[in-house]
Amino acid sequence: MKVLVVGSGGREHALCWAIAKSKKLERLFCAPGNGGIAQIAECVDISAEDIPGIVDFATSEQIGLVVVGPELPLVAGIADRLEEAGVKVFGPNAKAAMIEGSKGMMKDLCTKYDIPTATYARFDDCDAAKDYVRLQGAPIVVKADGLAAGKGVILCRNKTEAHAAIDLMMTQDAFGEAGAELVIEEFMVGEEASFFALVDGENALPLVAAQDHKAVGDGDKGPNTGGMGAYSPASVVDEAMAKTIMKTIIEPTIRGMAADGIAYRGVLFAGLMITDAGPKLIEYNCRFGDPECQALMMRLKNDFLEVLEAAVKGELDQVELKWRNDAALTVVMAVNGYPGGYEKGSEIKGIEEAEANGAMVFHSGTKADGDKILADGGRVLSVTASAPSVAKAQAKAYDAVAKIEWPEGFCRSDIGWRAINR
Ligand code: AMP
Numbered sequence: 008m009k010v011l012v013v014g015s016g017g018r019e020h021a022l023c024w025a026i027a028k029s030k031k032l033e034r035l036f037c038a039p040g041n042g043g044i045a046q047i048a049e050c051v052d053i054s055a056e057d058i059p060g061i062v063d064f065a066t067s068e069q070i071g072l073v074v075v076g077p078e079l080p081l082v083a084g085i086a087d088r089l090e091e092a093g094v095k096v097f098g099p100n101a102k103a104a105m106i107e108g109s110k111g112m113m114k115d116l117c118t119k120y121d122i123p124t125a126t127y128a129r130f131d132d133c134d135a136a137k138d139y140v141r142l143q144g145a146p147i148v149v150k151a152d153g154l155a156a157g158k159g160v161i162l163c164r165n166k167t168e169a170h171a172a173i174d175l176m177m178t179q180d181a182f183g184e185a186g187a188e189l190v191i192e193e194f195m196v197g198e199e200a201s202f203f204a205l206v207d208g209e210n211a212l213p214l215v216a217a218q219d220h221k222a223v224g225d226g227d228k229g230p231n232t233g234g235m236g237a238y239s240p241a242s243v244v245d246e247a248m249a250k251t252i253m254k255t256i257i258e259p260t261i262r263g264m265a266a267d268g269i270a271y272r273g274v275l276f277a278g279l280m281i282t283d284a285g286p287k288l289i290e291y292n293c294r295f296g297d298p299e300c301q302a303l304m305m306r307l308k309n310d311f312l313e314v315l316e317a318a319v320k321g322e323l324d325q326v327e328l329k330w331r332n333d334a335a336l337t338v339v340m341a342v343n344g345y346p347g348g349y350e351k352g353s354e355i356k357g358i359e360e361a362e363a364n365g366a367m368v369f370h371s372g373t374k375a376d377g378d379k380i381l382a383d384g385g386r387v388l389s390v391t392a393s394a395p396s397v398a399k400a401q402a403k404a405y406d407a408v409a410k411i412e413w414p415e416g417f418c419r420s421d422i423g424w425r426a427i428n429r
């Protein structure tokens with residue numbers, strides 16, 4: 008089978024890496040890919056957001072399966088357009104992807120189907136939003152309704168901060184259209200976990216859980232990023248907790264969407280807060296997490312392409328997922344300045360040396376320039392290792408990080424601390 012992966016990050020490198028191992032694979036393409044992906048797939052110069060370009064390529068190359076990494080093309084309808092053209096696709100259609108595309112819609116779904124989540128209200132009026140904050144008090148969370156590249160959530164310690172957040176989104180239009188509507192919600196206390204399920208419209212198959220580190224600095228301090236590291240397993244999500252999450256959150260969501268006429272197909276990623284009162288939904292994403300995906304793909308034993316095919320065919324009830332007992336941990340190396348402004352183009356050396364001890368260096372934002380690998384994004388590498396415990400995987404990943412020669416880059420030094428301290 009010919010497969011096309013859409014996207015250019017570490018997540019897509021890990022997806023390509025897993026698919027490349029499949030017995031069923033004939034040729035692997037990635038649009039647009041990156042410097043690392045180019046070593047295992049044929050990169051085609053089409054942006055992940057160029058939907059007509061991707062549909063044209065998939066039809067003319069007779070691609071058997073398109074696997075979509077990022078949320079933007081999914082929310083924009085890439086799965087719909089591919090299906091119309093007769094191309095099989097792993098990823099939800101635009102209606103189903105609204106579970107990530109509109110936080111307000113996601114929250115309303117939770118209310119309708121009794122899915123545990125933070126108490127909330129929706130606003131399209133600045134004054135009404137501020138009145139609600141006065142009434143509720145703080146801490147409180149202000150969220151832009153639409154996609155804002157992970158930046159549209161502001162945790163507010165007091166009313167002044169909350170009013171400023173409302174002004175930033177609604178008056179100053181900091182997130183454009185995405186901030187025209189807001190969700191304002193209760194601040195939840197607990198431990199976060201990333202939970203994934205493959206869904207074929209009817210059946211939901213849970214993956215192993217992971218945890219990521221969103222803050223840029225050690226000790227989970229500083230501004231939020233796309234994720235500076237992740238690991239799996241996540242000890243807060245033991246077998247009993249995973250069952251509860253499936254029963255109270257994932258399954259009612261899939262059933263509820265189906266009852267509303269929306270068949271969810273693809274991976275459903277629940278960002279969870281494990282509170283004293285049980286697991287509660289923070290948000291849904293319509294895609295794999297990055298960098299969680301890198302850790303998950305290291306642990307998966309199945310032929311991943313076969314699993315994806317089963318999801319697309321509606322046959323997930325016939326799949327049994329098998330996981331390595333070993334833990335996997337990924338450390339993101341970002342360019343100095345990230346998540347603020349940064350420069351592109353610095354050279355990275357030592358990747359082969361870093362992989363010599365069995366670690367995998369997934370590329371998150373690189374480009375090849377002849378034999379050289381250059382930084383080409385904010386998050387640049389995801390150095391991933393697996394070992395019998397999170398602590399050992401951490402040691403192995405940081406050994407590999409130490410071999411990377413890249414003065415312009417940095418990483419956190421404590422990925423996995425929560426699991427290791429426990
Ligand atoms: P989101 O983009 O919705 O995942 O939010 C980004 C981060 O903000 C989450 O990973 C949490 O750390 C935090 N967050 C979002 N909503 C809440 C909430 N209601 N209570 C506490 N923390 C939250």
Ligand code: GLY
Pocket residue numbers: 219233234292295296297298299
């Ligand atoms: N690492 C979190 C995300 O992909 O949204």
